[in-house]
Amino acid sequence: MSKFRKKVIDHPEVSTASLPDIVFMLLFFFMTVTVMKDTTLKVENELPNATEIKKLEKKDRIITIHVGGPNQQYRKLLGETPRIQLEDKFADVSEVGPYVLGRLAEMPAELRPFVTISLKVDKRADMGLIIDIKEVLRDVGALKINYTTYEGDAFMNMN
Amino acid sequence: MFCVLVPQFALLTIPLLGKVMCNLQILIMGRRTKVPSVNAGSMADIAFLLLIFFLVTTTIETDAGLARMLPRKTNEPIQIDYQKKNILQVVLDKEGRLMVDEELINLKDLREKVSQFVDNGGAPSQEENYCAYCKGKADPTSSDNPKKAVIAVNTHRETSYGAYITVQNELVAAYNQLRDREAQIRYKTSYTAMEEAYQKPETSSKEKKALKQKIQHIRLLYPLNILEPQQL
Numbered sequence: 001m002s003k004f005r006k007k008v009i010d011h012p013e014v015s016t017a018s019l020p021d022i023v024f025m026l027l028f029f030f031m032t033v034t035v036m037k038d039t040t041l042k043v044e045n046e047l048p049n050a051t052e053i054k055k056l057e058k059k060d061r062i063i064t065i066h067v068g069g070p071n072q073q074y075r076k077l078l079g080e081t082p083r084i085q086l087e088d089k090f091a092d093v094s095e096v097g098p099y100v101l102g103r104l105a106e107m108p109a110e111l112r113p114f115v116t117i118s119l120k121v122d123k124r125a126d127m128g129l130i131i132d133i134k135e136v137l138r139d140v141g142a143l144k145i146n147y148t149t150y151e152g153d154a155f156m157n158m159n
Numbered sequence: 160m161f162c163v164l165v166p167q168f169a170l171l172t173i174p175l176l177g178k179v180m181c182n183l184q185i186l187i188m189g190r191r192t193k194v195p196s197v198n199a200g201s202m203a204d205i206a207f208l209l210l211i212f213f214l215v216t217t218t219i220e221t222d223a224g225l226a227r228m229l230p231r232k233t234n235e236p237i238q239i240d241y242q243k244k245n246i247l248q249v250v251l252d253k254e255g256r257l258m259v260d261e262e263l264i265n266l267k268d269l270r271e272k273v274s275q276f277v278d279n280g281g282a283p284s285q286e287e288n289y290c291a292y293c294k295g296k297a298d299p300t301s302s303d304n305p306k307k308a309v310i311a312v313n314t315h316r317e318t319s320y321g322a323y324i325t326v327q328n329e330l331v332a333a334y335n336q337l338r339d340r341e342a343q344i345r346y347k348t349s350y351t352a353m354e355e356a357y358q359k360p361e362t363s364s365k366e367k368k369a370l371k372q373k374i375q376h377i378r379l380l381y382p383l384n385i386l387e388p389q390q391l
Contacts, residue, residue: 020202027210034217048324052331053223128316148224154328157321
């Protein structure tokens with residue numbers, strides 16, 4: 001009996017020497033596939049799905065406009081109607097034109113013809129606001145737009 | 160002694176290799192100087208901290224979507240002298256119901272409907288609008304030629320954006336289907352593959368030039384004519 005007990009006690013320890021290597025691998029993976037957040041989203045932004053998507057061009061020629069219902073923390077103050085977010089703050093439709101023109105003016109002249117407006121719109125937002133934004137974009141002559149979406153089954157957008 | 164000269168970083172990240180090298184050096188030198196090893200027990204913690212930092216401050220960005228060109232604004236209202244048969248009316252109401260040419264249809268059938276309409280080629284062979292490459296039914300009450308065919312998308316202000324994107328996606332899908340077929344016949348490759356190759360940075364400028372010509376030719380055969388009149 002005592003012999004039997006002795007055998008059980010002697011466990012080999014699991015080596016954790018390779019743990020840092022594993023974690024470093026994970027770290028490098030995340031460092032390569034992600035990018036730094038440049039704006040804090042104040043609106044909900046669940047993009048719709050689409051299948052026929054095209055990749056956007058380089059980042060230096062993209063102007064992003066976020067649209068969606070205010071986040072949980074702003075909902076009490078602003079209600080649930082979808083809002084436009086430019087950079088870090090909420091904005092009105094009338095502010096979109098000056099903002100786009102301002103961003104265009106900052107860019108080097110040779111890039112300006114290639115500028116794309118990326119519309120990151122929450123799928124629950126309604127078209128009224130989008131129609132207004134598109135009208136404003138036509139006014140300022142920023143005609144190249146991109147409805148930014150996730151890749152996935154487009155019929156999932158309906159529910 | 161020598162192994163101190165091996166960069167600390169290398170020793171840390173590849174502990175095993177570092178140790179082996181140290182032992183080798185000791186053997187070669189023939190001296191048994193004992194080097195205190197760096198305790199790497201906290202390495203995992205440090206790496207975890209870094210990992211969590213990156214997880215919190217970064218996002219996986221989506222950088223793809225449906226590309227569109229808006230029409231240029233003009234002072235005079237745009238006059239459309241299109242015949243009614245060349246226009247496909249698509250109406251999306253606030254409940255997400257879809258009406259095509261005054262007929263309520265399922266969203267899933269839209270792609271088929273659009274590609275039938277665009278590819279119809281209804282003009283008779285003597286006319287200038289005759290479409291030699293169309294494979295449609297040649298119904299005289301539907302569109303004459305893909306170049307003439309226009310799809311008018313009407314949405315209400317209350318329509319959800321998700322539903323709108325679904326419709327847009329189906330329209331592009333229908334066009335891509337036709338363009339793919341045409342590219343397959345003419346160039347033995349699909350249109351979407353050509354577009355992808357064109358965007359890749361590896362493609363040389365010479366290939367790009369050839370691709371651009373092909374893409375533009377296909378686009379000319381099946382131009383994406385989507386109108387969004389706003390009278391609703």
